[in-house]
Amino acid sequence: MSIRACLDTIAAYGLRSIGIGERLLPKRDFTLCEHFTLIGSGLLWNLYFGILAIFFGFFLANAIAMAKANRRWWLRKPAEWFIFVFRGSPLFIQFFLFYEAFVLLPKMGWDINLGFTEITVETRWLTRAWLGALIVLILNTTAYSAEIFYGALKSIPRGDIEAADAYGLTGWKRYKRIIWPTMLRLAWPAYTNEAIFLFHATTLVFFSGFPAWRQKGDALYYASYFADKTFNPFVAYPILAGYFILLTLSVITVYGAINRRLNRHLPQEKQRRLRVRPNVIR
């Protein structure tokens, strides 16, 4: 297996998952290079779903967590129910129910004039993974993150809030300056875990949720394609696992960097204590 042949494979299949390159998938005599290229190409979808869902979910989760912590019942109750339903049911059931609902929608299109150009929005897109599954993932991660943020809100040291009161900070200012940063700092380790889980959950999109069009799927889709053709699960799935370990490590690195930034005002000594494992027993 020469490097040149592998480069050809990468050129042909590197972007296969988004429909660029060779249309037909390899059929026999699979090389390791083909395994790595196609599964890696599928990883683009996992990144797409994961990054967008976390991005939109973050803002929504802040709002929902605030609503759940609110004194007014008409804000609190819907937030509590939203979190309960989405945290309380398996993701694949959510995929199934949403897909069933989306295909029932009448197939319509609206023309939206943006001034310089006109685009058509169609309900048909909701049955496609890139939009439908993304919506489900956003709602799912919103519920989990909102619960984490809510838990953090509840564990903000009373002293911090009392100090803010004593300085005359109220309303929005108190929220922005004291409550929100403290909440985020407390929630961050758990939120890191949620991000890891979400990236893992993106493998369910094509596995038990939405149909794959023109053999464009995520990393697991191609891994199971190879496993089906070679009847050998011991090559494709470990490669998939390897990719995901790298992905998880990058998530941990990015979130760790943000965590350090969130804690940068803390006394240096305490910061170091957080990073280096204290030698508790000797």
Added chain:
Amino acid sequence: MFSWCTDPDTLEGLAWLSCYLTTGKHMAFYRSFGTVMVLLLVTAPVALAFGFAGAMAARSHFAPLSWLGKGYTAVVRGVPDIAFFLFFVIALDQGIEYLRHRIKCPDWSEPIRQGNDFVVCPAAKMPLSTAPQWVHETYGFALAVITFAIVFGAFAANVLYGGMRAVPRAQMETAEAYGMSRRQAFWRILVPQMWVYALPGLGNLWMILIKATPLLFLLGVEDIVYWARELGGSKTSAFTYPHPDWRLYYFLALLAFYLLLTRVSEILLDRLMARLTHGQATSGGKSTDKGLAI
């Protein structure tokens, strides 16, 4: 089941439904709810044990052991559980049979790997091919428990490791001052106190474990999802009770089951947590005035 069920073709309405819902297949469906509950109740302590071992290894002062503990949590947490389940069970099964083969058939001359085939001597089969079906099912179930426990043990190890670190250092210093050995201080001071810090994380993990049970069917266990799919799919008149695609109703029933299980778990965990955090100086500790934080 009922006396009137002998000829389902003539039945209508509720009578038909009463017969339909009590077929042998539906009984298997109802039993599978028990399977899932048993799996959860067996897996949770096993996973906790894996987690505890992992956390202890990770904080060991013996470097290779510490690497092993950290490697275990890092690798298993990094892989989506679904990908892990797709190849790990077969690998585990082959590993067990390989060891049994080595012990039981030392004189076996043929290679174990013959092309694609994995062939061990008949006596090393796990379970033996002569064993009744329930033994095979129990073995499959045990493999599923071990696999689940390894995956969730890695997450539990992470949570427990954090819990151990969160115990105030002064506590351990006091223990040292009282002349306790390392081992004594660990078991008498650190372990009893870490649970308070680890409980929220462990509770969260329990919720995630509940939601991972639909993956059981990947491990060859016929669970509620397998039966819901099987029963809900459209049935032609080759079946005694033909019906169109009813998966929606079956999945709604599963939804209700999972929501109920989550609610009960939440109530129990909340009670436990309220008892443990009673009187702590956080806005949650004084939770009677809901919404004060904002």
Added chain:
Amino acid sequence: MKKLVLTAAALVMSAGMALAGSHATTVRMGTEGAYPPYNFINDAGEVDGFERELGDELCKRAGLTCEWVTNDWDSIIPNLVSGNYDTIIAGMSITPERDEVIDFTQEYIPGSPSAYVALSDDVDTTGGVIAAQTATIQAGYVADSGATLVEFATADETIAAVRNGEADAVLADKDFLAPIVAESGGELKFVGEDVVIGGGVGMGVRESDTELKAKFNAAIQSMKDDGSLNALIKKWFGEDAQTF
């Protein structure tokens, strides 16, 4: 610790000796249980269908004790080569790819055609949107045909996709589709030409299991010779089904 290992080893040894005496030939028959009328789980919760009846008869003729197990389609071959059961009898078409990994007995159903099913007659089977089940020979065929392939995890979902308009047509085994079309009340219909993709249907066995393969081959041959196989095919697939 050492003591513990020794005890465990002793236990294993004695258990092995006790069982070595009763070395009977139980053949575990692996099937999917979700592909009527080939194989399905009947309302009593047992494996039923054409292949159940065929398999029981073959085992009787070959003098074997057989036991039925179900396994997910996706991992049905890896579990066979791994030794979790001894045969696959699950409507599996003989294809060169599969033949590289496992061995097949002779055909017990002649090469059965696949067919397109749609809501209306004017469907473009080579340019439209065609649904198929993931990892079937039909999915591979559609991908090559130039049509837009949509893959679903189960066969049920492919039919549902045609009904709700997601796909223009579905490509699947004609024997599987025929009762669905017949009972749809004219909603679904066969369109275009039938296509023959795989070879006939045979039983899968491990390549190293030549003895078992020979036994089943002989049993299938005897059923072909006395006409009982043709009768069985007609019973389950209708009078028009292809026979030997």
